[in-house]
Amino acid sequence: MKYAVSNWIYGEEPLHITAARLAKLGYDGVELTGEPSRYSVRETARLLADHGLEVSSVCGIYTKERDLTNPEPRAHQAAVDYVKSCIEFAHKLRARTLILVPTPVGKTNPSINVSEDWKRSVESVRQAAEFACQAGVVIAVEPINRYETYLVNNCEQALRYADEVGSPCVKVMLDTFHMNIEERDLAEAVRKAGKRLVHVHVADSNRQSTGRGHTDFQGLVRSLDGIGYSGYLVMEPLPPVADVYSAASVLVPEATIEGYARECIDYLKLLEGGLRGL
Numbered sequence: 545m546k547y548a549v550s551n552w553i554y555g556e557e558p559l560h561i562t563a564a565r566l567a568k569l570g571y572d573g574v575e576l577t578g579e580p581s582r583y584s585v586r587e588t589a590r591l592l593a594d595h596g597l598e599v600s601s602v603c604g605i606y607t608k609e610r611d612l613t614n615p616e617p618r619a620h621q622a623a624v625d626y627v628k629s630c631i632e633f634a635h636k637l638r639a640r641t642l643i644l645v646p647t648p649v650g651k652t653n654p655s656i657n658v659s660e661d662w663k664r665s666v667e668s669v670r671q672a673a674e675f676a677c678q679a680g681v682v683i684a685v686e687p688i689n690r691y692e693t694y695l696v697n698n699c700e701q702a703l704r705y706a707d708e709v710g711s712p713c714v715k716v717m718l719d720t721f722h723m724n725i726e727e728r729d730l731a732e733a734v735r736k737a738g739k740r741l742v743h744v745h746v747a748d749s750n751r752q753s754t755g756r757g758h759t760d761f762q763g764l765v766r767s768l769d770g771i772g773y774s775g776y777l778v779m780e781p782l783p784p785v786a787d788v789y790s791a792a793s794v795l796v797p798e799a800t801i802e803g804y805a806r807e808c809i810d811y812l813k814l815l816e817g818g819l820r821g822l
Contacts, residue, residue: 545768545816547809548600549779550745552577554801559588563595569806570813573600575778578642580633589637600776601641601684601743602634606648612668613647613654613661613695620668627672627683635679641743641776642676643717644669644683646705647695654694661695666708673711684717684743689725698726699733703740717743719780720759724749730760731767738771745780746808753781753804754811765815779808 551562551574559574566574574597576583592598604610604627612627614620627644634642646665654661669683676683687702696702702716716737720730727733734741748757755761781804 545774545812546572546600546776547779547812548573548575548776549805549808550575550577550603552603552605553780553782559583560591563591563597565802565805567595567597569802569809571597571805571809573598573776575599575601575603575643575776576633576637576639578602578604578630578633580629583633585633585636599634599637599639600778601643602630602637602639603643604630604645606645608648608651611648611651611655612665615655615660615664620664624668624671627669628675631672631676631679631681631683634681639681641682641684641717643686643743644672645686645688645693645696647693649688649692652691652694658695662705665695666705669709669714670711673709673713677711677713681713682742683711683714685714686717686719686745687722687726688719689722691725692722697722699723699736703737706740715740715742717741717745719745719747720761720764721745721747721749721751721780724757724759731763734764734767734771734773741771741773742775744768744773744775744777746777746812747779747781751782753779753807755807761812762815765812765819769816769819777812779805781808 610623610626612623630642685702685706687696687698690697696705706714723730748754749759750757
């Protein structure tokens with residue numbers, strides 16, 4: 545398995561600072577915020593190469609302006625166009641994965657009803673999936689807990705959603721924080737996803753770094769090994785705030801930022817090493 549951190553959690557921190565931290569701590573890559581206009585592709589590629597890092601993935605940022613369930617045609621098309629722009633961005637930086645949330649994070653009630661919203665979101669992703677296949681990018685559908693979204697909350701729903709899109713370029717991902725709320729058993733969810741699992745976000749049950757909550761990471765790592773998972777484990781610990789996208793604006797001491805990044809990779813590498821008898 546490979547290790548990265550999602551840089552959106554660091555807010556406006558310059559990428560060269562993030563890259564230096566992750567390289568020092570032994571990370572393999574960085575997951576970039578899905579805001580393509582913030583980056584120069586050439587400069588980003590050079591910077592990360594200088595630090596021996598790759599772009600693990602692009603994390604789409606799904607605000608109310610990027611609502612794939614919006615029934616208003618222009619707003620709906622804007623959301624699809626946003627996804628396509630992130631796919632193009634990922635392709636240019638040789639990232640294999642774009643994270644997709646079927647509804648905006650923070651939207652907990654449907655535009656019309658769940659059935660209509662589901663259908664509209666699926667149709668939207670079908671459009672984007674054609675573009676993704678051409679670009680060599682996989683769309684990873686992320687289930688988000690019921691207190692932050694309403695449409696796709698768990699692994700089973702994410703698999704059904706991907707099935708209905710019906711594209712070989714649409715798979716699923718899991719996030720241990722959301723799983724802690726929505727899944728009966730984390731290892732069981734991993735096994736259910738099987739080879740269709742292409743990406744994993746990591747934070748403990750309290751959304752802090754690994755080992756600070758009660759998540760069974762040993763069982764998680766064992767189940768990932770059992771399905772032959774060789775993708776990224778992307779760290780995403782956050783401050784305790786209700787509005788997840790406001791977390792990046794919360795001032796967190798540098799010592800805490802680096803401490804969390806170190807704790808996450810050291811803890812998970814220790815578990816993986818124990819699994820392999822290292």
